[in-house]
Each structure stands twice: as structure tokens, then as C-alpha cells.
Amino acid sequence: MLKVGLFGLGTVGQGLLEISRNSKLPFEIVAIVDRSYKKKSKITGNIAASDNPSLILDDNDIDLVVELMGGIDLPLFIIREALDKKKNVITANKFLLAEHGFALFTKAQDNGVKIGFEAAVAGAIPVIRNLENIFWYEDISLLEGILNGTTNYILTKMRTEKKEYEYALKDAQKLGFAEADPTLDVSGMDAAHKLALLASHITKSWIEYKSIYVRGIENIRLNDILWTEKAGYRIRLISRCQRIDGKVYLSVEPSIILPGHYLWDVENENNAIVFQGMYSGIHMFVGKGAGSLPTAYSVLSDIMHITQGNHNPYLMHNFVWRYNHPGSVEDKESAFYMRLLVMDEPGVLADIAKVLSEHSISIASVHQDAPIQISDHPVDLILITHKCLRKSLQTSITALEKLNSVKSVPVFLPIDEN
Ligand SMILES: NC(=O)c1ccc[n+]([C@@H]2O[C@H](COP(=O)([O-])OP(=O)(O)OC[C@H]3O[C@@H](n4cnc5c(N)ncnc54)[C@H](OP(=O)(O)O)[C@@H]3O)[C@@H](O)[C@H]2O)c1
Known part of the structure; x- marks a missing residue:
């Protein structure tokens, strides 16, 4: 029976414990590390518990470490240690993986172990x-x-x-x-x-x-x-x-x-x-995408995957890790929705249209639901543009915000036609 050490007995950790107690599974949670483990003694029951990571990291019988604490520094230390000791790791910590994944996946690959992270991306969605x-x-x-x-x-x-x-x-x-x-x-x-x-x-x-x-x-x-x-x-x-x-x-x-x-x-x-x-x-x-049991289920499915000896192509394909530098979305075209906060006075529209046309942006429609009586306060003006380069839109916004009649452009949204 595979022996699992669990770090973090919070929302997801407790969900994992609940599911593993309700089902007959080929693994056993044998140790729990949590900073408030004493307060949670009713939940841990007879499972060994501590606030000291060595309870799990120094136990050679533990094959798999589940990290469900959140945060960066301590989980990073724990996952590095576990990988160095050739323990498989499962984590739901997307922040940690996004920050340090390159080094951690490389380390896992070098040590012939795996990092499961199904729960880190969109919770229960496989x-x-x-x-x-x-x-x-x-x-x-x-x-x-x-x-x-x-x-x-x-x-x-x-x-x-x-x-x-x-x-x-x-x-x-x-x-x-x-x-x-x-x-x-x-x-x-x-x-x-x-x-x-x-x-x-x-x-x-x-x-x-x-x-x-x-x-x-x-x-x-x-x-x-x-x-x-x-x-x-x-x-x-x-x-x-x-x-x-x-x-x-x-x-x-x-x-x-x-x-x-x-x-x-x-x-x-x-x-x-x-x-x-x-x-x-x-x-x-x-x-x-979240929740105690749904997220815990994804963790469980990763544990089962590793328990069953399945290979994870992400690591097993052994492709050379390299950084990819994305293209700039500013070079892409879209139609846009814009909300401008403008003074309710004559000539505003003409000023705005002039700036947009100087940036090769053509207006598809204009909407303003202002009261008939001219207001002293800035009012919302909504513009829909035809397709234009995002770069042009962004420079036009800087120019628009310099107009006396435009207070700000708080919102612009691309219109997704996919
Ligand atoms: N909740 C979700 O639906 C969800 C969904 C997807 C992914 N995730 C990810 O899953 C991870 C866990 O989330 P969660 O919602 O279960 O968090 P949580 O409810 O805050 O649970 C974290 C647990 O770890 C303990 N802990 C935190 N820092 C610790 C430390 N330095 N040393 C020892 N124990 C520590 C906490 O103790 P205390 O009780 O004393 O705070 C708590 O029991 C996070 O990385 C999160 O981003 C969560």
C-alpha cells in the first residue's frame, strides 16, 4: 500500500482526508504536517501529526508527498526536499508552480519522479x-x-x-x-x-x-x-x-x-x-474550479495515477525544457468596447473622434445615456470601434486622457469573435 504524507490540513486537505476515509483506496495517508495540527486533532484522529516537516520528509517509508498548504517559501522547500529524496509530489499550488515550475519539473525529471498538479489548474476539471x-x-x-x-x-x-x-x-x-x-x-x-x-x-x-x-x-x-x-x-x-x-x-x-x-x-x-x-x-x-471536495478529488486522481504506475508524458517525453517568449498581443487586431468618463459639454465627441482618427481607429457606434439637462459631473460615454491594432488603441487612450473633456478611459474590452 502506497504511503502518503500530507502537508496542509485546510479546505482541500480536509476534503482529501474525507474522501480517502470514505473509499477503499490503494494508498494510506500516514502523516500530516500542519501548523495548527493540535487544534485539528479530532480530524487527524490516529494519523501521526506535527508542525515539523521532517515528520514526512525524513520518513523513508513515505513514497508520495501531497502539498496543500499554499504560499511559496515553505512549500518550495518541502517540494525540493521531497524530490531530492525521490518522492513523488502532488500539489494544488498554481502560484508556486508558475513561479518555480521550470526548476521543479527539471529536478523531478532528473530524479526520475513526478509532480502531479491536476488540482492546480481549474480545480476539478481534468x-x-x-x-x-x-x-x-x-x-x-x-x-x-x-x-x-x-x-x-x-x-x-x-x-x-x-x-x-x-x-x-x-x-x-x-x-x-x-x-x-x-x-x-x-x-x-x-x-x-x-x-x-x-x-x-x-x-x-x-x-x-x-x-x-x-x-x-x-x-x-x-x-x-x-x-x-x-x-x-x-x-x-x-x-x-x-x-x-x-x-x-x-x-x-x-x-x-x-x-x-x-x-x-x-x-x-x-x-x-x-x-x-x-x-x-x-x-x-x-x-x-474550486471547493474542498472537487479540488481534493483532482488530488486523489493524481495520487491514483501515480499509484497505478502510470507514466506522465509531461515528464517522460523528455523534451528539452526551454523558455518560450510569447509574441506581443499589442500587435494583434480586435474590435473594442471603450467606456470613457467625459465632461458633458459640446464638442467632446468631435475631440474624441479626431484623436481616434489620428490613430487610424474608426468608430462603429457611440452611446451616451446622459440626462437631457447638461450635467456638471462627468458622464459615461461608450464607444465601439471597428477592428484596430491594440497598440493603436492603447496610444489613442493615452492621447484621449490628455483631452480636457476626457477625465479617464477606465475600461476597454476586446470583442472576442471566436
Ligand atoms: N480551496 C480551493 O478550492 C482550491 C482550489 C484549487 C487550488 N487550491 C490550492 O490548494 C492549496 C491549499 O488551499 P486551501 O484552500 O486548502 O488552503 P487553506 O484552507 O488555507 O489550508 C491551508 C492549510 O495549510 C496550513 N498551513 C498554511 N501555511 C502553513 C505553514 N507555513 N506551515 C504549516 N501549515 C501551514 C493551514 O493552517 P491554518 O489552519 O493554521 O491556516 C491550513 O490548514 C493552495 O495552494 C491553493 O491555491 C485551492
């Missing part, structure tokens, strides 16, 4: 194993995903309950879908960590998450949601990996999608990934 096995030889030209449940929940609540961003975020926190500090989620960084891992699989090279173009949902206001809803569109935080002429383009940003888009119906805290294979066509995975 996308990593499928990419490693069934789709390893596919040529994937486009992958799009909703990789963060918190932001999808917030955007869904804003639309369905007509709530401002702050209230939808508070709801998400109350229900446990958002952390007390939601920065990693709402800034798009959490999704970027996962996209980097997915894109590394697809390109069979290492993608640094810091090279991804990332914008979050913090500036999206109810007005953006209401306008897009009225126009028959939706806003989603889309993670995108596109391969064109040998270059990979990566972005995480709020985007407008049209009816019929594969991610149209993916609501609330759900996650989804859709990709286009050159040979096998379009595939879509939808499911729970």
Missing part, C-alpha cells in the same frame, strides 16, 4: 491529464478559458442581480468564493498562473506567467455590464492562448463575448476550458 495523454500529439491553435471562479461569480452576479462590483465581491466573500484579500483573483493573476501552466503544455516549452498580458476586472462597473447585456453581449474574464505562425500570444483580460461563444453559458463560480485541435476539432471542459 484538463492537465487530458492534455498530457490524449492531446499530447495535437496541434492546439487556440485555447480559451474561464480559469477563475471568483471573477466569474462576480461578473455573473453583477449581470443577473444588477449589483455594483463592490457588492458582488462582498457576496462572493460571504459565500467563500473569494478570499478576504481578493487581489490575486480580481487582478487576473491567479488565472495567469493557470494559463502559464496550460500554455506550457500546449507549446511543450516553459511559459513564464510574467510574460502574459494581464488585466483584471477591478474597473468593470455595472454600467459596462448593463450596456453589454442590452446589446446582447456578455463580459467574461477570458484567459487566451493563441498560436499563430509559430508564435504564441497569451492574455488574461475581461472581454466581450457574443451569443454562441462556447463560454457564453458558463456562469457563477464554474470554470471552463475550450480548445481547438488541428486534427480532433473543438473540445470543451466545464466544471468546478
